[in-house]
Amino acid sequence: MIDTLIEKIKEKNAPVCVGLDPVADFIPEHIKEKAFGKKGQNAEALAEAFLEFNKRIIDCVYDLVPAVKPQIAMYEELGVSGIDAYIRTCAYAKNKGLVVIGDVKRGDIGSTSRAYANAHIGKVNIEGKEISTFDADFATVNPYMGSDGIDEFLKCCSEYDKGIFVLVKTSNPSSAELQDLKVGDDTIYEIVAKKVNEWGSGLKGRSGYSRVGAVVGATYPEIGKKLRKLMPDTYFLVPGYGAQGASGKDLKEYFNVDGLGAVINSSRGIIAAYKKDEYSSFGEEAFGDAARQATVDMIKDLRDHCTGN
Amino acid sequence: MIDTLIEKIKEKNAPVCVGLDPVADFIPEHIKEKAFGKKGQNAEALAEAFLEFNKRIIDCVYDLVPAVKPQIAMYEELGVSGIDAYIRTCAYAKNKGLVVIGDVKRGDIGSTSRAYANAHIGKVNIEGKEISTFDADFATVNPYMGSDGIDEFLKCCSEYDKGIFVLVKTSNPSSAELQDLKVGDDTIYEIVAKKVNEWGSGLKGRSGYSRVGAVVGATYPEIGKKLRKLMPDTYFLVPGYGAQGASGKDLKEYFNVDGLGAVINSSRGIIAAYKKDEYSSFGEEAFGDAARQATVDMIKDLRDHCTGN
Numbered sequence: 001m002i003d004t005l006i007e008k009i010k011e012k013n014a015p016v017c018v019g020l021d022p023v024a025d026f027i028p029e030h031i032k033e034k035a036f037g038k039k040g041q042n043a044e045a046l047a048e049a050f051l052e053f054n055k056r057i058i059d060c061v062y063d064l065v066p067a068v069k070p071q072i073a074m075y076e077e078l079g080v081s082g083i084d085a086y087i088r089t090c091a092y093a094k095n096k097g098l099v100v101i102g103d104v105k106r107g108d109i110g111s112t113s114r115a116y117a118n119a120h121i122g123k124v125n126i127e128g129k130e131i132s133t134f135d136a137d138f139a140t141v142n143p144y145m146g147s148d149g150i151d152e153f154l155k156c157c158s159e160y161d162k163g164i165f166v167l168v169k170t171s172n173p174s175s176a177e178l179q180d181l182k183v184g185d186d187t188i189y190e191i192v193a194k195k196v197n198e199w200g201s202g203l204k205g206r207s208g209y210s211r212v213g214a215v216v217g218a219t220y221p222e223i224g225k226k227l228r229k230l231m232p233d234t235y236f237l238v239p240g241y242g243a244q245g246a247s248g249k250d251l252k253e254y255f256n257v258d259g260l261g262a263v264i265n266s267s268r269g270i271i272a273a274y275k276k277d278e279y280s281s282f283g284e285e286a287f288g289d290a291a292r293q294a295t296v297d298m299i300k301d302l303r304d305h306c307t308g309n
Numbered sequence: 310m311i312d313t314l315i316e317k318i319k320e321k322n323a324p325v326c327v328g329l330d331p332v333a334d335f336i337p338e339h340i341k342e343k344a345f346g347k348k349g350q351n352a353e354a355l356a357e358a359f360l361e362f363n364k365r366i367i368d369c370v371y372d373l374v375p376a377v378k379p380q381i382a383m384y385e386e387l388g389v390s391g392i393d394a395y396i397r398t399c400a401y402a403k404n405k406g407l408v409v410i411g412d413v414k415r416g417d418i419g420s421t422s423r424a425y426a427n428a429h430i431g432k433v434n435i436e437g438k439e440i441s442t443f444d445a446d447f448a449t450v451n452p453y454m455g456s457d458g459i460d461e462f463l464k465c466c467s468e469y470d471k472g473i474f475v476l477v478k479t480s481n482p483s484s485a486e487l488q489d490l491k492v493g494d495d496t497i498y499e500i501v502a503k504k505v506n507e508w509g510s511g512l513k514g515r516s517g518y519s520r521v522g523a524v525v526g527a528t529y530p531e532i533g534k535k536l537r538k539l540m541p542d543t544y545f546l547v548p549g550y551g552a553q554g555a556s557g558k559d560l561k562e563y564f565n566v567d568g569l570g571a572v573i574n575s576s577r578g579i580i581a582a583y584k585k586d587e588y589s590s591f592g593e594e595a596f597g598d599a600a601r602q603a604t605v606d607m608i609k610d611l612r613d614h615c616t617g618n
Contacts (some may be wrong), residue, residue: 023420024436032436041438073417073424077433079442080393087388105417107451108382109481111332115382124386127333127341129350133388142416144453144476146483167453172418174455181500183490188497191490 001137001163002213002235003205005099006260008066014299015255015307017101017237018061018291019267020089021071022050026272028284047081050074053287054089057271058096060288061295067099069237069265090136100136101237105167107142107149114152121164122156138163140215140237143192150199157203157211163235164212166199168192168227171217171240189223193230200234209235209260216254218246218264225253228261236262241298242269248298248305259307270294310446310472311522311544312514314408315569317375323608324564324616326410326546327370327600328576329398330380331359335581337593356390359383362596363398366580367405369597370604376408378546378574399445409445410546414476416451416458423461430473431465447472449524449546452501459508466512466520472544473521475508477501477536480526480549498532502539509543518544518569525563527555527573534562537570545571550607551578557607557614568616579603 009015024032024046031049039045058068070093075086090100106116120139123130141153141164153164169179169189179189186194193214200210210233216224218240227236236254240246241264254262273279273294274287282290318324333341333355340358348354367377379402384395399409415425429448432439450462450473462473478488478498488498495503502523509519519542525533527549536545545563549555550573563571582588582603583596591599 021421023424024434036436041436043433043435043440043442046435071417071421073415073421073428077424077428077442079396079428080389082442083392084389105415105451106382107416107453108380108414109479112330112380112382115332115386119382119386119388124352125333126352126355127345127350131352133352133386133391142414142451142453144416144451144487145479145481146486146488148481148483170418170454172454172457174457177455177504178453178497178501179455181492181497183492188487188490192487195486 001099001161002209002211003207004137005066005163005235005263006207006209008099009260009263012064012066013303014065015263015302016065016295016299017067017069017263017265018057018065018270018295019069019071019103019265020054020057020271021074021267022053022271023074026268026275027053028287030285043078044081047075047078047085050082051085051088055092056288057291058093058098060292061270062096062098064292064295064299065098067101067263068093069101069103071103071267087134090134094135099138101138101140101165102134102136103140105140105142107145109145109148113149117152117156121153121162122160138165138213140165140167142167143195147199154199154203154212162211165215165237166192166196166212168196168214169216169220169223171219171244175217189227190230193227196234197231204233209233213237215239218251219244221250221253224251228253228256232256238262238264242266248301251302252306255306264302266298270298310408310470311518311520312516314375314472314544314572315516315518317408318569318572321373321375322612323374324572324611325374325604325608326376326378326572326574327366327374327579327604328378328380328412328574329363329366329580330383330576331362331580332383335577335584336362337596339594352387353390356384356387356394360394360397364401365597366600367402367407369601370579371405371407373601373604373608374407376410376572377402378410378412380412380576396443399443403444408447410447410449410474411443411445412449414449414451416454418454418457422458426461426465430462430471431469447474447522449474449476451476452504456508463508463512463521471520474524474546475501475505475521477505477523478525478529478532480528480553484526498536499539502536505543506540513542518542522546524548527560528553530559530562533560537562537565541565547571547573551575557610560611561615564615573611575607579607
């Protein structure tokens, strides 16, 4: 799957991932009114509104970008109908040829870790019959519990040609509290980076990149540069572009000289573009067109500063 | 909620939590046959079997223990119907007067963290109407992203009198890979323990214990002892009893001199007791009675070695 991701990045000349993190405030009134009118003021209606919103966003960007990253928390918040909307969002995106990165940040051990891995990127065995639950192409994973929390995901990467992105250095201000602590000469994020190399060493694709990627926040360019050198064969999933403050000029060093090695995510900056002054002329009804224009602009920014035209 | 947990622990004289982590292999044939017969060989049927199984376990232990801890991964694996079974399990347990610890190990930032916190221990706002999605009393939380991953949970602890247990030192062998690393004189688990004290400092209950607890594995008694001293006002949620190898004699130092301070979890050791030689005479049909006997034995073990009679 890492090879498929790379092929699609090359084909579209766009190392960009659109984060599908719907919240009620982003959803245009006409979509909410329709859903609430039909189902009442409840979680099921909002979940339906999320799905309608996502479909329109996907329709407007699928030819421009290689991947989307639905954030499961936004759907989980709505319980059963939210999870249903998450599954349908993943399926709709895959059907449009997009790579789906399930942003789930799961991390547990033993049979629990196996359940998460099987659910998100593997198959679930029901009395001998195999089913796919979420069927994402990649999942994000938390490393705090060590290899026991990763091994079952590695098995799925190998068996089903899937991928993971392990949290290494996250984009938020307080990521420093743990991740920047120094153990001898290395920070925790460097130690996790070395583990990522180790976990991915037997899982390289034809491209030479590993199925085990790393989450490296866009908001710490110096750290991104250091981690790029430390993990040359590791793809980076980079959150923090746009709303969190980073732009193309901060991100050149996240890429290898081949112009590959990173996929930059933007969520709010794209899906809620119509709410920004810059794109407000599109109006609320045309939120998808605003998202498309924001995607075009982001791709240009990255080509200008990071990957060349 | 920490005070409610403590009251129930005192009332039942049992610092025990039953882990509701169903997997297909634990479910007796008569339950599976009924569910698969009715719904076919699918996730919906297995989820129904999980719920039936859990209800019977709850019926057989609710008068003995203060709390249950459903592990969401096992339900998430089955998608929409699994999540429905998780919600119904939580509700059934609460209805029987049990404290529900949602073992979700979520950890994210910003609006995503808020979505998780609201979903699991808070309220979700749907166009001005507040709903409860999972409505657990406590949730487990991963600290890798620092305070940004905890703050929204703290708000829910305060606003809705709920609680969290932050992963400090987990019970698995590879927990050492990150958690035991030394930063100056302190290990990572000690640094996280100090953060737990800090996060919980404004959130004490009448009991003097904080709404911010810690997950401390039963499999490292020396570390448990050290952490007990470092976090005197913090309740410990202790996994690793039974199937993972720890027993009452290892756990005395996890408790304070008041006999409080820890709630010990057992999952497989209780819910799959009927599969162990020790309890096999109950037979598969009477799996609930086997679970009850295993619970009685565990409580005795802890009274004998940890909390006194």
